[in-house]
Amino acid sequence: MGVSAASRVALLVLHSAPQPLRPPSVITGRGIAKPLPCLTCPAKAKNVCKPLEYDRQKELFQLGHQSKWEPRQFLFRAGSPAGPLFKIISGIVAVSKGLPDGRRQIIALVFPGDICGYTQINGQYVYDGEAITPVTACAFDRSRFNAFIHRNPDVADAMATLLQEKLERVRQHLTIVGQLTSTERLASFLSMLARAYSEHGFQVRPLVMPMKRSDVSEYLGLRTETISRAFTKLRKQRLIELDDDDSIIICDPIRLSRLGNAMD
Amino acid sequence: MGVSAASRVALLVLHSAPQPLRPPSVITGRGIAKPLPCLTCPAKAKNVCKPLEYDRQKELFQLGHQSKWEPRQFLFRAGSPAGPLFKIISGIVAVSKGLPDGRRQIIALVFPGDICGYTQINGQYVYDGEAITPVTACAFDRSRFNAFIHRNPDVADAMATLLQEKLERVRQHLTIVGQLTSTERLASFLSMLARAYSEHGFQVRPLVMPMKRSDVSEYLGLRTETISRAFTKLRKQRLIELDDDDSIIICDPIRLSRLGNAMD
DNA sequence: CGTTGGGTTGAGCTTGTTCAACCACCGTGG
DNA sequence: CCACGGTGGTTGAACAAGCTCAACCCAACG
Structure with a gap:
């Protein structure tokens, strides 16, 4: 059964939520037509973006930018200086911890709507984040994101809920692997x-x-x-x-x- | 090497932080002398209690009560209706998930200052919480505790930090068990x-x-x-x-x- | 003084690992 | 177009890590 990454991925993408192609344009303060992709983003309804009405959504969106990764590309690497954190829009990311001798434990699979790259210790990422399918994600500037959270209690709430869910999933995972x-x-x-x-x-x-x-x-x-x-x-x-x-x-x-x- | 729980525990207790015996009395509104144990609580400096000055600390303390458990007693049990959550003051608690056939995975060891019994799903505890040494803990009423958190952003912050730390520890644990x-x-x-x-x-x-x-x-x-x-x-x-x-x-x-x- | 609970050790077994062969598929370059 | 090598998956055989079952020891306790 020799399956290339390409074919694996093609099948998967085929059935994922459709990507926004032509979101409605909006007029910014300076009068330039600029679409806010969030309006049709399939991950809009998940965690931090969920409580946001138009203005705050726009504010958050401007803290970062959207990017794409091919399978086997890294969004972030353990040990490198902690840059942005990522909210996945489409595709799947594997977050893993590597041991010095090459052993690796995948800590979590991150699906659309979820956030990864958040953990940092001493200003460095702690885990590897690798795209295992083609991935689109919003990359948010870390400190500005945190500041935004502090200004918006409902978003902080959403973030806490997200953490709780992550915690539950890892505990589950641990039980599976342990028993x-x-x-x-x-x-x-x-x-x-x-x-x-x-x-x-x-x-x-x-x-x-x-x-x-x-x-x-x-x-x-x-x-x-x-x-x-x-x-x-x-x-x-x-x-x-x-x-x-x-x-x-x-x-x-x-x-x-x-x-x-x-x-x- | 037959070691009784008693001797194991005696040795441990011997060297743990000394318990508050006679905290200074204070005068409440109604003029009755009542000591606030938090003033000498060894766990005061940890997470949710840390940012609290006297008044708020007192408010939080009154949301619950202090209790003790002997080794092998349960603070809470998976599947039973979610009652209070616990901040450990002294001793160690093992939080575990049991499988139907008797296999058990200990998810975490909870040390003084830490909180457990927080997770609930459908109004039930999800894990077992078992004292493995003599334990003292503050048992807080769940909904009033959550309300308190919502009124106090700095406490919410402390709670978020705590969650983050827990998450990191479980991920570590998973890597250890998996690899x-x-x-x-x-x-x-x-x-x-x-x-x-x-x-x-x-x-x-x-x-x-x-x-x-x-x-x-x-x-x-x-x-x-x-x-x-x-x-x-x-x-x-x-x-x-x-x-x-x-x-x-x-x-x-x-x-x-x-x-x-x-x-x- | 027998019983009980916890810990260690050995022998044999089971599960999962290691090493190797092999296959199917794909992309590349004659 | 076909030959080629590379990647990913399966399978087998030998091996090792960990599990099971059992015996045994020791300390505490009634």
């Missing part, structure tokens, strides 16, 4: 992925794998070979079907979720 | 413990184990036998010495920390 067997881990991972996909309006049947085996293995604390074997185990138990491209059909979501100890 | 070998995990655990102890003014030489092997195993995602073997491995490498009670001398903190991949 489950390889097959259970993969089962819970796939259930989680399916839930995340449906929440973000991606298609779930089939479910297009956003990442390669080695990413899954770094997420679950296993080796790629073990992931591969776990896949075939799930296939033989008729819980999933593996397409010849890299998409998956979950035949029995309930049993799959139960096998993963309902951690999704 | 390190059993001996490495124990090494990093002991380094972490030593750092936490010295931060809280507990003695570090010798370092008194606050918990039994089975707790350590549930923290690190291993079995008690593996923990035991890892201990003897570290001992044979002369990184630590095991006393016949359950205290540990870290002979070579630097090498120990390095063996744990400097995750402390």
